[in-house]
Amino acid sequence: MVAAAKEARVPVAVHFDHGMTLEKIKETLEIGFSSVMYDGSHHPLDENIEKTKEVVELAKQYGATVEAEIGRVGGSEDGTEDIEVLLTSTEEAKRFAEETNVDALAIAIGNAHGMYNGDPNLRLDRLEEINEKVSIPLVLHGGSGISAEDFQKCIQHGIRKINVATATFNNVISTVNKASSNGPYSDYFTLHQDVITAAYENVKHHMQIFGSCNKAELEAVR
Ligand code: 13P
Numbered sequence: 666m667v668a669a670a671k672e673a674r675v676p677v678a679v680h681f682d683h684g685m686t687l688e689k690i691k692e693t694l695e696i697g698f699s700s701v702m703y704d705g706s707h708h709p710l711d712e713n714i715e716k717t718k719e720v721v722e723l724a725k726q727y728g729a730t731v732e733a734e735i736g737r738v739g740g741s742e743d744g745t746e747d748i749e750v751l752l753t754s755t756e757e758a759k760r761f762a763e764e765t766n767v768d769a770l771a772i773a774i775g776n777a778h779g780m781y782n783g784d785p786n787l788r789l790d791r792l793e794e795i796n797e798k799v800s801i802p803l804v805l806h807g808g809s810g811i812s813a814e815d816f817q818k819c820i821q822h823g824i825r826k827i828n829v830a831t832a833t834f835n836n837v838i839s840t841v842n843k844a845s846s847n848g849p850y851s852d853y854f855t856l857h858q859d860v861i862t863a864a865y866e867n868v869k870h871h872m873q874i875f876g877s878c879n880k881a882e883l884e885a886v887r
Contacts, residue, residue, distance in 0.1 A: 667698065684704065700730045739807070759798040775788050779809070780810055805824045
């Protein structure tokens with residue numbers, strides 16, 4: 666990914682999501698990731714602040730940016746756990762941003778990883794409150810299953826990075842299932858191309874909703 670990003674004609678951030686230890690984060694920085702997340706949301710606030718500060722110091726030496734999390738996003742990345750949502754407190758978010766100097770802050774406003782049971786019930790009132798008190802870019806995890814309308818409201822109120830993974834995985838699965846229902850794939854290359862196209866289409870669909878198409882300045886390929 667780092668090599669592909671260097672070849673791209675647009676600026677590409679290579680981001681390490683949910684880093685849990687300083688050692689793992691250091692490993693990714695050594696490889697050349699341009700952005701890392703330290704997820705200390707399961708720790709008490711003071712401990713999360715202290716550990717995040719260490720990551721900020723470390724990342725500075727590599728010129729990389731840092732995202733951290735406060736409150737707890739529900740669900741789980743691989744669907745094996747049903748973690749309960751713990752809403753981010755506005756006062757804690759303010760203190761966290763001021764004391765840690767992180768570049769971006771992931772918050773919990775009812776969002777959850779994986780698919781939602783029913784429609785997500787986002788606390789946009791809490792997001793508005795946090796956005797008034799916290800000046801750094803806010804991050805929304807658990808983007809799969811959120812409506813275009815809610816995404817746009819979140820963006821209006823300070824969300825600047827949105828994570829979407831499950832919806833991309835699901836688009837790949839349904840595309841491959843649909844294609845193979847007409848008969849099994851007979852060659853690997855067609856299957857491989859369908860997987861790439863399905864992932865591409867879902868990313869493009871979300872970029873259109875977020876209003877992030879055609880924003881980058883094209884660079885000559887190095
Ligand atoms: P989804 O599971 O909703 O796609 O969320 C992905 C995510 O937030 C990764 O950190």
